[in-house]
Amino acid sequence: MxxxxxxxxxxxxxxxxxxxxxxxxxxxxxxxxxxxxxxxxxxxxxxxxxxxxxxxxxxxxxxxxxxxxxxxxxxxxxxxxxxxxxxxxxxxxxxxxxxxxxxxxxxxxxxxxxxxxxxxxxxxxxxxxxxxxxxxxxxxxKLFLPGLRKLKRLIDGGFFGRILSVRGEFGYWVFEGDWQPAQRPSWNYRAEDGGGIVMDMFPHWQYVLEELFGQVRAVSCVTATHIPERVDEAGRRYPATADDAAYGIFELDGGIVAQLNSSWCVRVNRDELVEFQVDGTEGSAVAGLRNCRAQHRSVTPKPVWNPDLPVTENFRSQWLEVPDNEEFDNxxxxxxxxxxxxxxxxxxxxxxFLAGARGVQLAELGLLSAREQRRVEVPELAR
Missing domain, CATH: 3.40.50.720 (NAD(P)-binding Rossmann-like Domain)
Incomplete structure (x- = not known):
């Protein structure tokens, strides 16, 4: 050889x-x-x-x-x-x-x-x-994560029927750097140094949405700097000038609506640090970094809203794990x-690089949407 x-x-x-x-x-x-x-x-x-x-x-x-x-x-x-x-x-x-x-x-x-x-x-x-x-x-x-590859398998197999919506939650609490060291470098929280969660995460969301569900046609976004002051690696306090949370709505081909929250100021009450729930006419699934759970239309329960009685159903137990069926490398x-x-x-x-440019474009338009407080259409990028 x-x-x-x-x-x-x-x-x-x-x-x-x-x-x-x-x-x-x-x-x-x-x-x-x-x-x-x-x-x-x-x-x-x-x-x-x-x-x-x-x-x-x-x-x-x-x-x-x-x-x-x-x-x-x-x-x-x-x-x-x-x-x-x-x-x-x-x-x-x-x-x-x-x-x-x-x-x-x-x-x-x-x-x-x-x-x-x-x-x-x-x-x-x-x-x-x-x-x-x-x-x-x-x-x-993110396209190579085991959870999203299982989700892609469900999509390719027609499990969902017509996909209606996607809801995503990403993030965790990044400590401010005073009484506990921050898990991320301080430049992430300074706009003048290229920081900001929109520029960090929207390029990811662009290719995940496009590859799995359809091209992004419009974006509406609200950003926030929830933590106004942080402490850097040398113990110095500095003003956080970059967005540390972003709440986005993305309109996709086929009428699919995706809602994705990205935050460094959220405490995790989910099974993984990122989770996507996909709902379709024939079934739903929740995918994370490694795992994916699904519920078909034929076994979907019929909850009834009654705030006067305690919930007796264990909703999580009603979902089935999607098997690996292959070995997943890094x-x-x-x-x-x-x-x-x-x-x-x-x-x-x-x-x-053209695919990478589309990710930068979505982040740029997300920031424009937040700045001007309006829905922004996403035009085609031509080489």
């Missing part, structure tokens, strides 16, 4: 997502499994080049995993002939400039979302990449494998 090494710049590897999900659980996991086999007998072998701003942290990560290739000089890394792919997991404000450098260097590009801070910039990146002839991809990891790793096959073996990959 012939091993085909492929150099991959991993920029932002010292961050939580860049390190945990993309380096350890994706690229190094692919190496641990022996690479990615292709039909012609060759094996794709990722060769990570770690890039970041801190020499100390880069060296520590490299030594921990037996790696030797790291640098703080992105330009030098992009100039290397043995590097074919640039991956970006930096903060959003740094992403557009670095991706433009990668396009100019002729590298194929895979990136975390959002692709850029504005849809016009995201669309320009898509056009520039097409002109340069480089292949592109944007992380859309979603980030699965998409990495698909992108590497796309670059090396020309296999299809539909989550390109």
């Amino acid at each position: 012939t091993r085909r090494p492929i150099g991959i710049i991993v920029n932002g590897v010292t961050g939580r997502m860049g390190y945990r999900q993309h380096l350890v659980r994706s690229l190094l996991a692919i190496r641990d499994q022996g690479g990615i086999p292709l039909a012609d007998g060759t094996t794709i072998w990722p060769e990570p080049v770690l890039v970041g701003r801190s020499e100390i942290r880069l060296r520590e990560i490299a030594e921990r995993h037996g790696l030797t290739d790291w640098t703080t000089d992105l330009s030098a890394a992009l100039a290397r002939d043995d590097v074919q792919i640039y991956f970006d997991a930096q903060v959003t404000q740094q992403r557009e400039k670095a991706i433009r450098q990668a396009i100019e260097a002729g590298k194929h590009i895979y990136t975390e979302k959002p692709l850029a801070e504005e849809s016009a910039a995201a669309l320009d990146l898509a056009r520039a990449a097409t002109t340069a002839g480089v292949r592109t991809g944007v992380v859309q990891d 979603g980030f790793k699965v998409q990495w494998e698909q992108f590497l096959r796309h670059v090396v073996a020309d296999e299809p990959f539909r989550w390109d």
